[in-house]
Amino acid sequence: MNEVTLIGIDLGKHVFHLHAQDMKGREVFRKKLSRMQLIPFFSNLKAVTVVMEACAGAHWLARKLDTVGHQARLISPQYVRRFVKSNKNDYIDAEAICEAASRPAMRFVEPRTEAQQLLAALHRVREGLVTERTATINRIHAVLLEFGIVVPLARATLRRLPDVLAVQDSPPRLIQLIHRLHAHYRYLDQQIADVERDLTSQLHEDENAARLLSIPGIGTITASLLASEVGNVTQFAGGRNFAASIGLVPRQHSTGGRSVLCGISKRGDKHLRHLLVQGARAVIQRVEKRTDRLGEWIRSMLTRRHSNVVACAVANKLARIAWRVLTRHTTYDAARLKLAD
Structure with missing residues (x-):
């Protein structure tokens, strides 16, 4: 044999x-x-x-x-x-x-540690709870609208929803139903807060995740997800490869020597890409207050490209910065930021 x-x-x-x-x-x-x-x-x-x-x-x-x-x-x-x-x-x-x-050029996935899997599980649970909370809010709004009651969807209004309904001339059974949905909303809100508290506590125990917090546009949720999803960053040859793995680079459709670049590829982790883009939008909203090279680059991009395109470009830049921070075991330094690569 x-x-x-x-x-x-x-x-x-x-x-x-x-x-x-x-x-x-x-x-x-x-x-x-x-x-x-x-x-x-x-x-x-x-x-x-x-x-x-x-x-x-x-x-x-x-x-x-x-x-x-x-x-x-x-x-x-x-x-x-x-x-x-x-x-x-x-x-x-x-x-x-x-x-x-058996292919010599095949790419492999780095196995996650148990701690990384636990962080990823917390993120999946939080994402599901947030989706369910949003659905509950929309359900409350839709039921009340059927009876001619328009309630703003702000969290402050939702907290005092029973008081708002008390002044309305509504059927008692409707109020009972809304109270049941409101109790479910409060339960989901508390569960999300508990999960985020667990993520924050684990974040402070992870040295790599703590470094990521120094990057603009990256908060607790994004930093902990990056720490759990990236794994061993040395599996990526560079920041460009890491950005490509989460779908933040243009999709190519080139042939005959003619290069054709389409929209971003959207491959990899959808949730991580979504968080990076939202973080990029937060940076763009406050770009007028930034005096570093990143702020100058974003303002220059906004003069010639649509804000959605700029958001994806900034998210790409944040992903590359995160790769460099993790590989160099350092923190974000605006003075050393390279914008030409």
């Missing part, structure tokens, strides 16, 4: 399909293992490179495989799809993962 050098795993909830290859790319074996059998199987196997798609459970499994002596590598699913041969099943998917990982 040939010696196994590479194993591709097609991940599942309860069952995992394995495809093993030797150093020449020839199949050695195929196996189907349950979740209970997976770790014991690799514990008794000679150290090899194990590759899987970067999806649910992949980072946890990568850490487990590293502890038993294997080299775990994660690959983006979009790079695996093109290597699937005709018909699709779980074994063919595992084989395609091996084929993709």
